[in-house]
Amino acid sequence: MAAISLDRLSKRYGGNPVLDAVSLDIQDGEFLTLLGPSGCGKSTLLRVIAGLESQDSGGVAIGGVAVDGLRPKQRDVAMVFQSYALYPHMTVAANMALPLKMRRLTLLQRLPIVCRLLARTRATLRQIEEDVRRTAAALEIEHVLDRKPGQLSGGQRQRVAVGRAMVRRPSVFLMDEPLSNLDAKLRVTMRAEIKELHRRLGVTFVYVTHDQAEAMTLSDRVAVMLDGKLRQVGRPLEIYADPAERRVAEFIGSPKITMIEARVGEGGQVHVGSRLLPIETAQPPGSLIVLGIRPEAFTLVAPGAEGELLAGRVRLVEHLGSDLYIHLEGAGQAEPVIARLDAAQAPHIGIGEQIHLAVHAERMLLFASDGRRIRAATDRRPVAVVSGLRAAARAEYAR
């Protein structure tokens, strides 16, 4: 069994913190994704778990055993790399057999001539060959076993890399952006295959990516990393619908969340410009806060309707079949506001038109000026709303 426990891991490169007191418990058999922009330390964290890099302080335990002093090969982890890291001079079969040979044969048995002479070595080699063949069959790469990596397509290389990790049945799988070198279509296919692989093997997966769609579709839980710190860990939809801070809200979600400056008035009322919002907060009167609104939280309303939040001129309309993305400018915002509307409800919107948008109180996210999330006093978030959000988010990431 291999739960992973990270305890206050820190690491610096030349004075810059890459990992900053990262603590995280990953359950046995869980699919956990480390999500963050490039340079946020997520790959470093993965390499520290694998033992390829050492931390400055803090500890890693795998399966309840501290592994800080152990070399990578003693940690029972396998890793799939972004570049696949296949050995170019070996055939696919040799690539996949190497980890087994290094584990099951002694140094003497690995010598080129000796290995043919001993009956027991021959039996072990046959067993290795059989294991490689079975893994290759599971990944449908049996027909390329005799080729070299240079003769394979990107998707096949990817499978070989997975196969090489899989063949020795590790209790932890580490994946470092394994899909980023594939084209868009193949990426979606391989994504489904990785999900299926996790289901079949039932072992712990730690998956590093900067791609939200991968994180959202694959993971049991997502850990968002920014600047070497874990900002939020939770189920994919929690992270989307209930971000813990402004930067997480801005990083997750495409198109980006709209951020509107607001001001706290008497009695915790929230004002945007001259409009009063239907929510209250415990922030001190006079403080500046930020209101975050997901694109799909906007609804189209008539001019002057109750609950109208902003109005602006349509600058761009993106038709996506079932939905429209409307880019609004002049809504009192520096950046264009992006709203996602149901195509059936808003069929006639044209560029240059003035439209009016409202947002339900439940779907307003408040952030303090330092980026912390503020739970609005009236935000009691009924279950029905959350499930509605889930449907919206699913539609978002199904693309």
Place this chain on the structure above:
Amino acid sequence: MSRADHRLSWPVAMARHALLLAGSGLMLLPFVWMISLSLKPPEEIFRSSFSLLPQHWYVIENYAKALTAAALPRYMANGVLVCASILALQILICAPCAYALAKLEFAGRDLLFRLVLVGLLIPHQVLAVPLFILGYRVGLLNSYAALIFPFVVSPFGIFLFRQFFRSIPDEIVHAARLDGLSELAIVWRIMLPMAMPTIVAFSILSVVAHWNDLFWPLIAVKSPKLMPPALGVVIFRGGEASTEYGPLMAGAVLVILPLVLAFIVVQRWFIEGLTSTSLK
């Protein structure tokens, strides 16, 4: 190089090729002359008129004399033994050093690499006297070991391998570590096989240098039984064939022949090994 090279106007292209041909002609002339002399009888060699081909072919006589008058086959066997030993030991020592300098992190690594670069700048002749005295003290002079050991640590080899190893992505090394390979196993099983073009290039440079080396063998060995080819030719000239240029040139041709043949076989990898900077 750049694509513009292919669009040169034809006069420029002609001029360029003429220049290159003249250059290579100049390079080849001594070799052609050597071969020509090795085919001629003595009286034709000193004739004032000029011809490349002999009037009377004297091939068998010259080459037979070259092979029998001095122990040329013995010298060449010595050359094979010495060059092969030097090369094998050089790779055995340079590859792990280069791997450590390219892929491992330890205090003083950059300083050590700078020392290697300094080592590149020191000509071997500078070390001859200290090495001679050292060889004398440990009693290795006048032996195969005296011909081999001074060359087994090659700064050039370390430099060349280090540059190639650096171009191999770290992820390959990481994958190998996770697959259970020790650091030395990574060198022998992963890095060196990937560095094949570099090995070929280095091998040629190393073998050519030591096959043709005259300076150090002249100092290190006295016994004719231990002499490598170049020294053998010199001894041959000083003794039996002092005025017989035909057999001498035949001997010289025989000495460089293995090198030329070997180069023709591996030249493709040689060029690749010296010009490739990365895997992709």
